[in-house]
Amino acid sequence: MKVTRMDTRALSVPLARPFIGGRQQPREKINPVIVQLTTDDGLEAFGLAFAWNDRQINSLKASIDDLEEVIIGQDVFRWAEAWERLYNATRHMGHHGYGIYALSAIDTALWCLRAKALGLPLAHLLGGYQREVPAYASHMLFRNWSLDELQRDAVSLVKQGFHVMKMNMGDKPFKVELERLKAVREVVGENIGIMIDANWAWTVSQTIQIGREIERYHAYWLEDPLASDDADELAQVAKALDMPVSNGETFCTKYDFRSLLEKKSADILIVDLQRAGGITEWMKIATMAQAWNIPVASHLFHDFSAHLIAAIPNGLIVEYMPWWDVIYQEPPQVKDGYLEIADKPGLGLELDPEAISRYEMK
Numbered sequence: 001m002k003v004t005r006m007d008t009r010a011l012s013v014p015l016a017r018p019f020i021g022g023r024q025q026p027r028e029k030i031n032p033v034i035v036q037l038t039t040d041d042g043l044e045a046f047g048l049a050f051a052w053n054d055r056q057i058n059s060l061k062a063s064i065d066d067l068e069e070v071i072i073g074q075d076v077f078r079w080a081e082a083w084e085r086l087y088n089a090t091r092h093m094g095h096h097g098y099g100i101y102a103l104s105a106i107d108t109a110l111w112c113l114r115a116k117a118l119g120l121p122l123a124h125l126l127g128g129y130q131r132e133v134p135a136y137a138s139h140m141l142f143r144n145w146s147l148d149e150l151q152r153d154a155v156s157l158v159k160q161g162f163h164v165m166k167m168n169m170g171d172k173p174f175k176v177e178l179e180r181l182k183a184v185r186e187v188v189g190e191n192i193g194i195m196i197d198a199n200w201a202w203t204v205s206q207t208i209q210i211g212r213e214i215e216r217y218h219a220y221w222l223e224d225p226l227a228s229d230d231a232d233e234l235a236q237v238a239k240a241l242d243m244p245v246s247n248g249e250t251f252c253t254k255y256d257f258r259s260l261l262e263k264k265s266a267d268i269l270i271v272d273l274q275r276a277g278g279i280t281e282w283m284k285i286a287t288m289a290q291a292w293n294i295p296v297a298s299h300l301f302h303d304f305s306a307h308l309i310a311a312i313p314n315g316l317i318v319e320y321m322p323w324w325d326v327i328y329q330e331p332p333q334v335k336d337g338y339l340e341i342a343d344k345p346g347l348g349l350e351l352d353p354e355a356i357s358r359y360e361m362k
C-alpha cells in the first residue's frame, strides 16, 4: 500500500477566550494544518501540526508541502524507512523547528493509515495497554484569569468530572501566585489534583524557593519552572523538591530526551507529538522513559495523544486542550476525568468538512 496523494489545509480558528500562558501576548487564535494522505487503495488519514498566527502557519504549511515529493510513493507499512527518509529530508530545515513539525504531522498520518488499513484503533496497534486514559483540564486557569475567574472555573471543571486540572503561574510576585493557588485549592478541596505550569519563568533558586511553598498545597506536579530548559539545572530542581517536576514539551526527538533521562532532570516526562517527531519517535521516547521508570504525560493533541498514552504501560495522563476540536464531527469527550478509546479503526475521529471550509485560510 503506497501513498499517492498529500493535501494540506491551513486553518485559522478563533479561541473562545484569549489567554496568556507564558511570556507572550494574549493568544486569540490557533492555526492547525491538516495533512491528509491518500493511498493507492483509496484509504485516507490525516495528521496535524499547529502554529500561533496566520503568518507562522504559512511557513509551517510550506515546510510540510516541501515533503510531498518525499512521501509520495512511500510504502505505508515500512514505517522505519518512512521516518528516516523524512528525517533526512528535513535535515536542512533543522530538527528543532518546522522541519520536525512537518515530519511529525506526516508520520502521524501514516500511523493512522496503518491502523485504518488493519481495522484497529490506533491505540490498539501501538500497544493496546488500556482502553481509557485519565485526562486533565488544561484549557482554563491561565495567568490573565482574575481570582474570581480562577475559582469559578476550577469549580466548573470539578463539576464537569475532571479529577486533575492545571493552573498557570510565572508573571506575578510569589506572594500573589501562592494566594491564587490557595484560592483554587480552597474551592476544589483536597481530592483534586492541581498541576502548576510556570512556562519557563524562574531561576533555579527562585524555583526552589516558591516550589517549597507550592508543595504545601499538594501540587500534582510543577511543570517547566526554569527559563533555561537546561537539563543540569532542571536536575538540581528535581532533586531539591519533593513534588514531581515535569518537563520535556519543547524537546525534540530521542536525542533531546536522552539528556533529560540521563541527568534525572524530570520526575515525569511531557512529550509533545509535533516536537517529538511524530508517533514513531513519541513511542521510542516513551520506551526510553520506561527504562528509567519515568511516567510519560502527553502535551496537547489530546485527539491523538489519548491513543499514545493508552498504548503504553508508563502512560500517566493526557493533557486535554480542546483548541481545535471544532474541526471534528464528534470531538473527544472527557467523562468523569477519562478519555475513552473508541472501538473504531484509526484515530476514530471524522473531520467536519463544513467547519474546515469555514476556518480554512484562502
Ligand SMILES: [Mg+2]
Pocket: 197, 199, 223, 224, 249
Ligand atoms: Mg506546559
